[in-house]
Amino acid sequence: MKQNLLRYFSIGILILILINSCGRHKLKPTASADERIAYAEKLFKNGDYLDARTEFRIIILNFPGSTTSDRAQLRLADCHFNLKEYIIAAEEYKKLVRVFPNSEYVDDAQYKIALSLFKLSPKYSLDQDYTNKAIEEFQKFLDDFPKSDLAPEVNKNMKLCREKLGKKYYRNAESYRKLNWYKSAIVYYDFVLDNYYDTEFAELSLYGKAECLQNLADIEQAVKFYQLYLEKYPNSTKARKARTQLEKILDENK
Numbered sequence: 688m689k690q691n692l693l694r695y696f697s698i699g700i701l702i703l704i705l706i707n708s709c710g711r712h713k714l715k716p717t718a719s720a721d722e723r724i725a726y727a728e729k730l731f732k733n734g735d736y737l738d739a740r741t742e743f744r745i746i747i748l749n750f751p752g753s754t755t756s757d758r759a760q761l762r763l764a765d766c767h768f769n770l771k772e773y774i775i776a777a778e779e780y781k782k783l784v785r786v787f788p789n790s791e792y793v794d795d796a797q798y799k800i801a802l803s804l805f806k807l808s809p810k811y812s813l814d815q816d817y818t819n820k821a822i823e824e825f826q827k828f829l830d831d832f833p834k835s836d837l838a839p840e841v842n843k844n845m846k847l848c849r850e851k852l853g854k855k856y857y858r859n860a861e862s863y864r865k866l867n868w869y870k871s872a873i874v875y876y877d878f879v880l881d882n883y884y885d886t887e888f889a890e891l892s893l894y895g896k897a898e899c900l901q902n903l904a905d906i907e908q909a910v911k912f913y914q915l916y917l918e919k920y921p922n923s924t925k926a927r928k929a930r931t932q933l934e935k936i937l938d939e940n941k
Contacts, residue, residue: 720750724759731762740766757783757790764796768803777803794832798841801825805844811855822848846885853883857892869899890916894925901932906940 718726727742743766746759764779780796780803787793801824807817825845829838860875872895879892897912913933920926 720746720753720755723750724755727759727762731766734769736766736769740770757787757792760787761790761792761796764799768799771806773803773806794828794835794837797824797828797831798835798837801828801841802844805848808848808851811851811858815852815855818848818851849883850886850888853879853886853888856883857888857895860892860895864895864899867902869903872896873899890920890923890925893919894929897929898932901936906936910936 723742723746727739727746730736730739730742740763743759743763746753747756747763750756750759760779760783764776764783767773767776767779777800780800783790783796784793784800790796801821804817804821804824808815808821809817822845825841825848828835828841832838835841856875856879860872860879863869863872863875876892876896876899879886879888880896883889893912893916897909897916900909900912910933913929913936916923916929917926917933
């Protein structure tokens with residue numbers, strides 16, 4: 688009985704393997720570029736990115752001059768992207784832009800270069816090399832394809848990158864301020880004001896700078912920056928505090 692069960696089990700496994708093998712179309716070694724791209728695209732559509740990646744690479748290597756080469760290069764990069772292999776994906780997209788500069792997929796590749804780097808961007812407290820590189824690539828996309836339908840998404844992602852960088856430098860300034868190292872804090876506040884003026888941290892940095900100047904007893908500059916803050920942000924959450932500090936300084940120095 689036990690041997691019969693084992694035999695039936697083995698036969699069942701064999702049948703499943705045969706069904707799977709028959710159900711999956713295998714290409715002949717002599718398949719054309721068009722046949723291979725169709726097969727690879729089917730794998731890609733089904734989410735089989737590992738096998739699709741292999742097929743697209745075969746097309747690139749075996750049919751370098753075909754009309755499907757640039758499409759295969761794009762899809763190869765897409766496979767890496769969908770597998771969250773963003774560093775490799777970025778390099779493969781760059782290869783498309785470099786090798787096929789006239790391809791209809793260049794705009795997609797340039798966008799995905801930037802998006803791959805954006806995906807690698809860590810939280811604000813860590814090194815922001817990938818964030819800066821993402822901004823550069825997003826800007827290149829906007830310079831090269833200003834009328835693209837992807838432009839709004841690119842601008843949105845660039846804004847997120849700039850907010851992250853603004854936050855990083857603002858937090859550095861705040862750390863120095865809390866240590867009473869006011870001059871060092873002002874250096875970082877100024878960096879935010881000069882480079883990330885379009886982020887929410889510009890307002891906070893302007894107030895922080897005024898406060899540091901007040902603590903340094905630089906009355907003239909403190910008054911100047913409190914007034915500037917109130918001119919730019921009259922309805923902000925810190926406006927009331929800024930008015931109070933400004934009045935205090937003016938009363939003490941009549």
